[in-house]
Amino acid sequence: MERSGKLILVIAIFFMGNVFAQEEEEVITKEEAIALALERNYGIEIAENEVEIAENNQGILNSGYLPSVTGRAGANYDLNDRLTEPENGEALDQQGIESNSYNASVNLNYTLFDGLGRFYNYKSLKEQYDLSKLQARETIENTMLQLMTVYYEIARLTENVEVLEDVLETSKDRVTRAQYQFDYGQTNNLVVLNARVDVNNDSVNLLQTRQQLNNTKRDLNVLLDRQITAKDFTVDTTVNFIPKLQLEAFIMEAETNNVSLLQLDRNMAITAYDIKISKSGYLPTIDLSGSYGWNYNRSAATAFFPGSRQTTDGISGGVSLNWNLFDGGTTSVQVQNAKINYENQELRKKQVALGIRRDIANALGNYENRLYIYKVQEENVATNQDNFERSQEQFNLGRITSIEFRQAQVNLLDARTSLNLAKYDAKIAELELLQLTGQLLNIEL
Template identity: 65%
Template sequence: MKRIFNWLFILPALISFQMMGQETVLSKEEAVKAALDYNYGIKISSNRVEIAENNQSIWNSGYLPSLTGLAGASYDINDRNTEIQGEETIDQNNVENELYRGSLNVDYLLFDGLGRYYNFKSLKEEYHLSRLEARETVENTILQLMSVYFEIARLYENIDVLAESMQISRDRVVRAKYQYEYGQVNNLAVLNARVDVNNDSINLLQARQQLNNTKRDLNVLLDREMENLSYMVDTTVTFLPMLQIENLIAQASENNVRILQSESSITISEYDIKVSKSGYLPSVGLTGSYGWNQNIGGPTAFFPGSTTSTTGLSAGVNLTWNIFDGGRTRIQTQNSKINNETQRLLKEQVELEVRRDIANALGTYENKLYIFHVQEENVITNLDNFNRTQEQYKLGQVSSIEFRQAQINLLNARTSLNLAKYDAKLAELEVLRLTGQLLNVEY
């Protein structure tokens, strides 16, 4: 039992000493940069943006002509019988015929009722929409990243608080031993002090385990080596002035990513209407061809074999007007108009939801910021109470139970302050995300 106690007594100090000597600091800026470079969700969204960028290029627009090369050859061998009235039948065996051909054909759609024009503009707007969707992924990932990052910071500060509390308990064990040796207290005071040290040691070990687990969560977000735990984080937290936050909220309708996505979807639906209407207009196309043919024919009953070669250039204009297509164009146009109206309704819904979310997030942020300031005062009060109780304990004016309670109160106040600080910061980041400014501020 004594060996177990000594192990619990010494282990946290050894771990703390090793970590202090080995760990480097991973700053918030470095974590964000690593997420932008290596996070799987962001990589996937970047690939989707790249696909949309390819789709909106001139190579996918339909504005370029098509050039087709054709080539072919044929060979046949025949037996031929020619009967001439009053004369002998002419038999020809193994008569060979060869045909070689090649051509270059150019097709260009000169006018298609402006469908190609608006489809091209729609592809460009879809690229813009894909960038907004990628931005939304980045914002959500950064918010998730900072949540894990600040949890690591909170656990680091809690570990410091727990380590200080355990040191206080260790000093109390030493004091209790001296008091017992001089007959001032009984052995029960020593045992109680040792139990408190054991409890503090267990709490410290559990906090370290939770810290390592949370570090692994951060490593997954940053695509780092899973067992790379030898780093610390920045525990500094600053808050934006409320006036600046109010100004950002006033501009939320211009910067919120969901509202911008809705506007982009409306633009695409408007182009879809115009693309559908292009079916009412004719299309004009240009064609051109340059060809070469060679025909090597076998002899006939009246002519010897011959070789004929031809080359030629041709060009033409095609006009196509689908005067009636069974109503398909009419239905497509009607459906496109309905979809446009749907997108406008969705935008109104999104704007309403965003205003609600901002109001809720701002209220949550103000409450958590108030709780943080209250917890700061609470720590000052509990620290003063603990110092007074500690002095009285040394003078023998309060019991070890009262001293332990003051110690626990201070411990709880300090850990609650850590929690309130990072909760308030995350609430602020949520407000910034909703106003579309999360990527434009320092964390």
């Protein structure tokens, strides 16, 4: 009686510990994971910093439209000994002659016209800013796809652990039943040993799957910049698929939303401005300059002139024109190369567009195939579940052997894990298709 009381106490403590652990376990939803990635992922932070740099570059302070203003100041001091010996007369010996001068000026320089090179360079910087935003978007898309791949892998392994726990529980019940049957002489010891072997195998499979689950959770922590040793968490295993009509609409608009094609459009615009910038070398430049200066000079007396102090100040200004009538053909070569580069950009866009059409067709085929497999696996699970329940009834009645029952159990295990794999494979294929159509960041994952 005392032994039974201790056993009940141990079971109660274990049960309460599991309850408290479950209460403290964190649940990370897909929305929370995405928000954390956008906030903490290093790759995304670097991409955002690149966008900030491009934004600074396309501002008025980097446009060349503002004048340059410089200030200058200087001072000179001389200390000399001087001996003056005239042809007729007494020599004059001067010791410690001091003279000094001071100057200060403010200078302004401004380019009134530079052949429109400055104008087109400013436009090009605007396009480069837009390009940097598209590059950041591509980084975010890749990170989101990587994030959701890891997230759904955690979900798949979580469901596999639940399946393996059910299998192990059934196998343990089978050992108990086989042991009772052996104790009452209804079966031989080989049945008990086979049941225990199956329990061991199921325990190993469960242990390995739990380890895979823990490793994948650490991968997610790295993507979210969380502590590797953070407390355990679970994820949302709900999977929703996009309606077919909506997906077809996304595919129809893929070439106007695909981030790779949009980047090529920006590159073509930048190259077009490069042509115009190069052509600006054919035109003259007109510069405006102005200054305000102040000078002060104090000179020592000489044998023939008394010392003096002189102060001057004033403003000056000027306009200059510079026209490079012939630069050895450098400008002409730059224009020709810029045109060839633009032609290459056009060819590259055609090439990439063709590849994207192929990738979308392949991704759509993979998605439809995996979605079909998922539906087939659902039917397969239902069939194997029914077969397992019937086999379990027959096994309990002693009408089938433990080997036949184990086969029904393994078939159900394979069907359920295959269903989990098919479900998440189909979802990942859908996300890959959404990335190609440029809609990955516009839908609820």
